[in-house]
Amino acid sequence: MIDNQPTLYLIPVPLGETEHSRVLPEYNRAVVRHLHHYIVENVRSARRFLKAADRSIDIDSITFYELNKHTSAEEVNTYLRPFEAGESMGVISEAGCPAIADPGADVVAIAQRKGLRVEPLVGPSSILMGLMGSGFNGQSFAFKGYLPIDEGERQAALKEMETRIYKNNETQIFIETPYRNEKLVDELIRHCRPTTKLCIASHISCPDELIRTRTLSDWKNRRPALHKIPTIFLLYK
Numbered sequence: 001m002i003d004n005q006p007t008l009y010l011i012p013v014p015l016g017e018t019e020h021s022r023v024l025p026e027y028n029r030a031v032v033r034h035l036h037h038y039i040v041e042n043v044r045s046a047r048r049f050l051k052a053a054d055r056s057i058d059i060d061s062i063t064f065y066e067l068n069k070h071t072s073a074e075e076v077n078t079y080l081r082p083f084e085a086g087e088s089m090g091v092i093s094e095a096g097c098p099a100i101a102d103p104g105a106d107v108v109a110i111a112q113r114k115g116l117r118v119e120p121l122v123g124p125s126s127i128l129m130g131l132m133g134s135g136f137n138g139q140s141f142a143f144k145g146y147l148p149i150d151e152g153e154r155q156a157a158l159k160e161m162e163t164r165i166y167k168n169n170e171t172q173i174f175i176e177t178p179y180r181n182e183k184l185v186d187e188l189i190r191h192c193r194p195t196t197k198l199c200i201a202s203h204i205s206c207p208d209e210l211i212r213t214r215t216l217s218d219w220k221n222r223r224p225a226l227h228k229i230p231t232i233f234l235l236y237k
Helices: 026-032 043-053 073-078 104-113 126-134 151-168 178-191
Strands: 008-011 037-040 063-066 089-092 118-120 141-146 171-175 197-202 210-215 231-236
Touching (some): 126 231, 151 231, 178 231
Parallel strands (some): 008 089
Antiparallel strands (some): 197 210, 197 231
């Protein structure tokens, strides 16, 4: 049953081309049927997600507020006006869970400051699903997001992560722009210990999912095709 109290729902979406029933509970579909205002990272993909969730939804009656790296702080502050007026709203990311490596965190922070009700819904997270499937330490881990682009800073980041692995038993999790995935694997092989383990997790929850853990020395001669494929990387000992 959907709560009558105005709520900011954080609505996960599939990580790729997969059936909603495989990764999203029915409760999520019940929620989106009742919402008329959404804060989204991309309007086009949000409309496509809602139509796939329930074809009876009248997309043209919905108001979308776009939140991405180009959105100013002044704009973000206005997005919750329907919520403050008593209407529930939804937050939708491009993929996975809103507010996790996602600009949706900005609007959630505003809602929390204002004391508004926030409800995160159940759905796929590449960070957690990759960690679950890696065999690495799930009690101590860090998500680093994107590594630095500058070569010197990037090498320093890799060394710092490896130090944390061996000193603190901490799994390191990070991502890369998909067209640079294979270059990143090359850099890991070149700059990290051969015995350090790398888990490559691609197309998580999709029919062509790959979640495979090997040492970097093993990956050297058995590299998968990762060009432009959504992938998350995990390092451990």
